[in-house]
Amino acid sequence: MKVSDIEFTSGLAQIVGAEDLEERVLLSTCTTFAVGGPARWFVSPKDEQTLIRVIDLCKKEEVPYFVLGYGSNLLVSDHGYKGVIIRLKKHFSDVVFSGQTVKAGGGASLKRLLNGALENGYVGLSFAAGIPGSVGGAIYMNCGAYEKDIASVLSSVRVYQPESHTVATITKEDMQFAYRRSILMDTHWIVLEATFTLEHSADAAALEAEKHQAEEYIQSRKKKQPLEYPSAGSTFKRPTGAYAGKLIMEAGLAGFSIGDAAVSSKHCGFIVNRGHASADDIYRLCKAVQKIVKEKTGFELEPEICFLGSFDQ
Numbered sequence: 001m002k003v004s005d006i007e008f009t010s011g012l013a014q015i016v017g018a019e020d021l022e023e024r025v026l027l028s029t030c031t032t033f034a035v036g037g038p039a040r041w042f043v044s045p046k047d048e049q050t051l052i053r054v055i056d057l058c059k060k061e062e063v064p065y066f067v068l069g070y071g072s073n074l075l076v077s078d079h080g081y082k083g084v085i086i087r088l089k090k091h092f093s094d095v096v097f098s099g100q101t102v103k104a105g106g107g108a109s110l111k112r113l114l115n116g117a118l119e120n121g122y123v124g125l126s127f128a129a130g131i132p133g134s135v136g137g138a139i140y141m142n143c144g145a146y147e148k149d150i151a152s153v154l155s156s157v158r159v160y161q162p163e164s165h166t167v168a169t170i171t172k173e174d175m176q177f178a179y180r181r182s183i184l185m186d187t188h189w190i191v192l193e194a195t196f197t198l199e200h201s202a203d204a205a206a207l208e209a210e211k212h213q214a215e216e217y218i219q220s221r222k223k224k225q226p227l228e229y230p231s232a233g234s235t236f237k238r239p240t241g242a243y244a245g246k247l248i249m250e251a252g253l254a255g256f257s258i259g260d261a262a263v264s265s266k267h268c269g270f271i272v273n274r275g276h277a278s279a280d281d282i283y284r285l286c287k288a289v290q291k292i293v294k295e296k297t298g299f300e301l302e303p304e305i306c307f308l309g310s311f312d313q
């Protein structure tokens with residue numbers, strides 16, 4: 001960092017305003033694993049220009065920044081994050097329905113998007129029922145379930161591209177979507193807004209069926225997933241030709257634990273926080289599971305979850 005801590009804080013406050021700047025926010029309160037140390041700064045920019053100015057300041061003063069969604073696919077280190085966490089949840093969460101298109105801010109929740117779609121007569125999003133992420137995080141991850149993913153209902157994404165200092169609209173075709181992958185993982189562009197193409201149905205029976213489907217997915221998740229514990233959903237990606245949870249079970253790891261982090265016996269694809277796990281417990285458990293599964297089955301498990309901050313190797 002090129003300036004003092006106090007000077008940087010004052011610069012940030014001038015840009016975002018005191019009401020949208022917090023300091024030393026415990027990230028365990030913003031992640032579904034319920035672990036993670038403090039973020040030195042935590043900002044909620046009120047619009048695109050403010051967001052861009054925050055990033056400009058970070059780049060100028062050589063302070064790292066990270067865009068946080070709803071923390072539902074993220075393991076944050078116990079040491080926290082020594083830079084600026086930028087969260088779009090507060091001011092980028094509008095969802096607007098018009099004709100066949102639906103626009104949602106990068107910080108809107110998938111739940112709000114889905115419920116709004118159902119209320120306004122749109123079908124096609126029921127697969128997302130029960131996925132606890134934001135629109136930005138969903139696009140970054142290309143999240144999905146039940147043979148569908150967010151890419152399948154997306155038309156374009158408005159992003160901020162920090163390297164060229166531009167705001168651009170990227171078509172779905174140029175987002176390089178694949179299984180749990182998007183171009184955002186290589187570029188670190190920031191999702192400001194997404195446009196979805198959903199079918200607008202006047203057919204009451206079709207809408208009722210869509211609502212029913214969404215409810216069924218939620219019930220099925222409750223039955224099959226350990227939702228009673230904090231987690232980040234499936235910890236590992238599905239390897240080609242196999243299922244991570246099944247491999248972990250076959251390796252004899254159901255219930256295997258380090259500290260209070262455990263492989264769920266209900267769904268071995270989930271690592272859960274049984275109450276007082278540290279990020280380090282979860283991290284070491286991930287590594288141990290990968291090692292044992294490799295030894296016993298030959299499959300390499302790749303984490304689906306993202307990591308933020310430093311972890312002891």
Ligand SMILES: Cc1cc2nc3c(=O)[nH]c(=O)nc-3n(C[C@H](O)[C@H](O)[C@H](O)COP(=O)(O)OP(=O)(O)OC[C@H]3O[C@@H](n4cnc5c(N)ncnc54)[C@H](O)[C@@H]3O)c2cc1C
Pocket residue numbers: 032066067068069070071072073074088106107130131132133134135136137138139140141142143144145184188189190191192227231232233234306
């Ligand atoms: C109980 C449970 C069930 C789950 N079920 C599923 C499931 O069925 N299918 C599935 O795919 N996932 C599932 N997940 C994982 C998770 O909900 C998704 O991956 C979700 O899309 C992550 O969104 P998020 O906003 O929480 O992202 P975060 O966890 O906050 O961030 C993930 C990544 O996205 C980036 N990001 C966030 N917002 C933006 C933005 N605006 N612009 C650019 N980058 C951004 C972050 O920088 C980070 O690298 C589940 C999680 C839980 C806890």
